[in-house]
Amino acid sequence: MFSNMAASLIKTVTREQDPEKRTIVPGRIETTVPKAKELRPYVEKLVTLARKALPHVEKAAEFATTAAKRTPEYVNWRKSSNWQNWAKAMAPAVALRRRAFALLRDKEAVSVLFDKIGPMMKDRNGGYTRIVRLARVRQNDASPLAIIEFVVNDRDRKKQRTAPVVEQAAN
DSSP: HHHHHHHHHOOOOOOOOOTTTTOTTTTEEEEHHHHHEEEEEHHHHHHHHHHHHHHHHHHHHOOOOOOTTTTTHHHHHHHHHHHHHHHHHHHHHHHHHHHHHHOOOOHHHHIIIIIIIHHHHTTTTSSEEEEEEEEEOOTTOOEEEEEESSSSSSTTTTOOOOOOOOOOOOO
C-alpha cells in the first residue's frame, strides 16, 4: 500500500494543475493522518536515494556522449576508455535507481524521483515532505484527513525582495 501511495505522490510532481477541477495539485496527495505519518519516512528515504545519485550522475556527465545510438560516433565512444569511465561513474547511480525500484515497483515514479525530485531537493538536508491536517474528516468512517506534500513547491519559494531605492534630496 505504501509503495503505491509513494508512487502516486511522486508522480503528481509532473502533473499539471487543472484550473477547473482544483483537485490535483502537483506534489501533493490527500490521505488519512495515520497513513500520512507512516508514508513520510518511506518517501523521505526514497528522496535521499535520489539525492545520493546526483554526484555520480554529474561525474558521469564528463565522459558522456551526445551521439545517437547506432551512429559511428556512438560506436567509437563505446569502444573508447570514456565509455568505461562513464560506466564506472554511473554504476552507483544505477544501483540506487534499482534500490528505489525495489521499493516503488513503478518505472515512471523512479524516473520522476531521480530526474525531477532529486535535483529539486539537492540543497535540502532533510525534511522533504510535510503533513498538513485538514479540518474535515472522511465521511464514511470519520477518519481525520491530511495532505502530504513535498516541501519544495511554489508556496515555499521565498520571493526575492529588493531594497527600496531611497532618493537623496538635493540641498
